Amino acid sequence: MGAGVVESDFEFVQLLPVVPYLITRKLIQMTGEKMSVGTLEELLIDELKDLYSAEKQIIRALPKIIKAVSSPELQEGLSNHLEETKGQVSRLEKMGEILSKKMTGKTCVGMKGVLEEGSEVLEDTEKGIVRDAALISACQRVEHYEMAGYGSARDFAKLLGQNEVAALLEETLAEEKNADKTLTAASKQINAQAKQEG
Ligand SMILES: [Fe+2]
Numbered sequence: 666m667g668a669g670v671v672e673s674d675f676e677f678v679q680l681l682p683v684v685p686y687l688i689t690r691k692l693i694q695m696t697g698e699k700m701s702v703g704t705l706e707e708l709l710i711d712e713l714k715d716l717y718s719a720e721k722q723i724i725r726a727l728p729k730i731i732k733a734v735s736s737p738e739l740q741e742g743l744s745n746h747l748e749e750t751k752g753q754v755s756r757l758e759k760m761g762e763i764l765s766k767k768m769t770g771k772t773c774v775g776m777k778g779v780l781e782e783g784s785e786v787l788e789d790t791e792k793g794i795v796r797d798a799a800l801i802s803a804c805q806r807v808e809h810y811e812m813a814g815y816g817s818a819r820d821f822a823k824l825l826g827q828n829e830v831a832a833l834l835e836e837t838l839a840e841e842k843n844a845d846k847t848l849t850a851a852s853k854q855i856n857a858q859a860k861q862e863g
Pocket residue numbers: 720723750753811841
C-alpha cells in the first residue's frame with residue numbers, strides 16, 4: 666500500500682509543469698472565451714497583455730518583499746526596481762496606444778505562480794540574512810521570467826516592422842537584465858553571510 670502512495674505522488678509531480686496550462690484552458694472553457702491568437706500580430710498583443718498583467722502583479726507584490734528584507738542595499742535595489750517597474754507599465758500602455766489595443770483583460774498565470782513561490786519564502790523563513798538569500802533567488806526567478814517574455818515580444822515586434830514597439834520592449838528588457846545583475850551582485854555578499862550564520 667505504501668508503494669502505491671509513492672507511485673501516485675510521483676505521477677502528480679510529473680503533471681505539475683502542465684498545471685498552469687490546464688488551469689488557463691479550464692478558465693477559457695468556463696468564460697466561453699474563444700481562442701484569439703492566430704497570427705504573429707495577435708501573438709504579440711497577447712504577449713504584451715501577459716507582460717502588462719505580470720508587471721501589475723509585481724507592483725502589488727514588491728512592497729511586501731521590500732519590507733521583509735534585512736539588507737539595506739537589497740532593500741534599496743528592490744525599491745529602485747519597483748519605481749522602474751511603474752515605468753515599465755507606462756511603456757506597455759504606450760505600446761497599447763501605438764497598436765490601438767487595450768493591455769488589460771489577461772492574467773499572467775506564470776507570474777502568479779512565481780510570485781506565490783516568493784510569498785512562500787516569507788512563510789518559510791524568519792527575517793534575516795537567509796531570508797534575504799531566499800528572496801534574491803525568488804526575485805531572480807521573476808526577472809528571468811520577464812526577460813524571456815520581453816525578449817520574445819521584442820523579436821515578434823521587430824519581425825512585424827513595429828520598430829517603435831520593439832525599441833520600447835528593448836528598453837524594458839535592458840532594465841530587467843540590469844535588475845538581474847544587481848541581484849546577482851547582492852547575492853555574493855548575502856549568500857556568504859548566510860553561510861556564516863548557518
Ligand atoms: Fe518588469
